[in-house]
Amino acid sequence: MPKVKFQPSGRSIEVPDGTTLFQAAKRAGLPVAASCDEVFVCGKCNLEIVEGADHLSKQTQKERDLLQAQGRALTDRVSCVTLVLGDCTVRASYW
Numbered sequence: 759m760p761k762v763k764f765q766p767s768g769r770s771i772e773v774p775d776g777t778t779l780f781q782a783a784k785r786a787g788l789p790v791a792a793s794c795d796e797v798f799v800c801g802k803c804n805l806e807i808v809e810g811a812d813h814l815s816k817q818t819q820k821e822r823d824l825l826q827a828q829g830r831a832l833t834d835r836v837s838c839v840t841l842v843l844g845d846c847t848v849r850a851s852y853w
């Protein structure tokens with residue numbers, strides 16, 4: 759199973775292929791900032807990808823639009839729609 763590491767908390771968790779980054783963080787006991795309850799509308803659940811960007815599902819135009827609306831880099835990911843497909847490291851300033 760892929761391993762997801764969370765910075766700066768130092769926590770990590772193994773999750774089944776296809777788990778969203780949002781759910782992986784939740785299972786690790788790390789809340790994700792959001793206001794649409796994983797409906798893919800708010801874009802506030804964005805996370806910085808530190809390592810393993812190529813081990814995540816492909817980004818869609820809607821995801822890019824939400825990241826831009828939040829003033830985030832397009833290398834960040836909207837965690838409620840980004841699937842873990844391999845090892846990766848993600849960061850949120852509030853962890």
Ligand code: FES
Pocket residue numbers: 792793794795796797798799800801802803836837838839
């Ligand atoms: S929780 Fe709102 S877009 Fe992910």
